[in-house]
Amino acid sequence: MYTLNIKNNYPWAITVNGNKIINDQGDSAGLKNQGNSYVTIPGIGKMAFIDLVDKKITGYPFIKETWDILIRTSNVEAYYRYKGRRELSAVIDQYET
Template sequence: MYTLTVNNNYAWDIGVSNGVIIPKKGNHTFNRRGSLYLTVPGMGEINFIDLAKKKIDGYPYPKETWGILIRTHSTEAYYRYEGGGEITAIIDDLGTLHLSTKKGTMIHIKLPELILN
C-alpha cells in the first residue's frame, strides 16, 4: 500500500473516485491506497492503477517489488517501491500534473492508448 498526497492549486475542485472532493487551493492525503482516479475539470482524469507485484512488459526498471501506474490522457509514470510508498501529486494553476516521491523509483513512460488487433 502507498500514501498519495494531492495538492490542488487549480481553479476548480478535483473529484476523486472514492467520493472525496479536494477543494481548489486544498489538499488531501490518502493513506494505504490501492487504485483510484482524480477528475480534473477541463483536463480529464488521472488514474492511479495499483499493479501490486505485476511488472509492465518492456520495462525491467524500476526493480522494486510493488508498483503503481499513473496514467493521464497522453502519458504515464511508472512507480515502484518497497514497504510503504509515497507519492505527491500537485495539480498546478494551469492543470498540469507534477509528480514526486521520496521513497522508491518513478520513471516517465509511454504506453499506447489504443491497440488495433
C-alpha cells in the same frame, strides 16, 4: 496499498474516487490505503492511479522495487515504483498539469 498525497493548485476543486473533494488553490489531502484510484480534474478528465501490485510492465528489466503504480491521463502516463515507504505525492498546478 499506498498513501496518495494530492495538492490542488488548480482554480477548481477536484475529486478523488468520486467522493473526496479537494478544494481549489492550495487545498491538499492525504489518502491512506489506496489501491486503484482516480482523480477527476475539470478540463482534463480523469487521472488514473492503477495499482499493479507486484506485477511489472515488460520492457523495464532493471526495476528493483517491489510495488508498481501506473499513472495515466488521456495523453500522459508515468510508471511509479516503490519499496518500503509507500507514499506518492501529486501536485495539480494552476495550469492543470
